[in-house]
Amino acid sequence: MTKARGRIDKREAILDAAFAVFARAGYDAANVQEIAAEAGVAKPTVYNHFEDKEALFRAALAAVAEQVGAANLAAVERIAPDGDPRRILTRAARALARRCCDEQSRALRALTYAQLGRFPELLTDVHAVTAGRLGDALADRLARLVVGGQLRHCDPALVAEQFLALLTGPLERRSHLGTRRVPVTEIDAVADQATETIMRTFAA
Known part of the structure; x- marks a missing residue:
């Protein structure tokens, strides 16, 4: 070495x-x-x-945010305009929802919000790496489904925002903002319902 x-x-x-x-x-x-x-x-x-504990705290959260962001992007990259769009979106939605509710992601959110008063900029930084990049990547993949004729004409960025809201909103309520571990069956049910809502509205 x-x-x-x-x-x-x-x-x-x-x-x-x-x-x-x-x-x-x-x-x-x-x-x-x-x-x-x-x-x-x-x-x-x-x-x-x-240099000190603060620098270590910032770096630790940044590193985990990158890991969470990379996992989210990997899930979205599976969305391709070949095959059944409902099945493709359901698979991606389940992967995103499970990642949102895993121990690492929950701890990242808890630490970020707990130190909001001391380090307010951390929320923006973590959000940009996790949710910001995810929204852009999801919009790009949805646009490909539109071009491929699997979704009807729409604003992919807006649909991506709606899709993520359908996932994160119910999961945050079920987890009581991260304090409760959500069973996988509940996580998948939320993901499936989010996909069903998008498909009913935007399926070609």
Whole structure:
């Protein structure tokens, strides 16, 4: 292993550990010593990578936001204008809904909102990486379905916004804004209903 690779691996381990500790203890109660122990590194090693706890917190949330955003984009990339559009959209909707309700995404939302007063810009940053990119990507895929004749003429950006609202709104209510774990059967039912609403309105 090269020295550069080893440094990258340590940084990733620190970020993973930091997010786990912040999610478990909250920002105020978390400390760098606990994070170092969780990452399996010495405390000075953490400070070699991050200036202070605030910088570590920001970086940890940014890293997880990127992971969540990448998973969302991967789900949307499966939408293609070949095959049954209902089946294609249902599969994507279920993947997005399950990701929205998984432990990592719930912890990301909880930490972001809990520190809204201290770090208000974090909400904008996290939203841009998770929901912002997702909306653009979904609109692009829906536009392809329109061009392919599988959806009737519409504004893909608006439909994407409506589709995501149909997913996230009910899921947030069912999870009590992230405090309750939603059963997979409920998650899939919400995804299926969202798809059904879109198809009834916009199917070609």
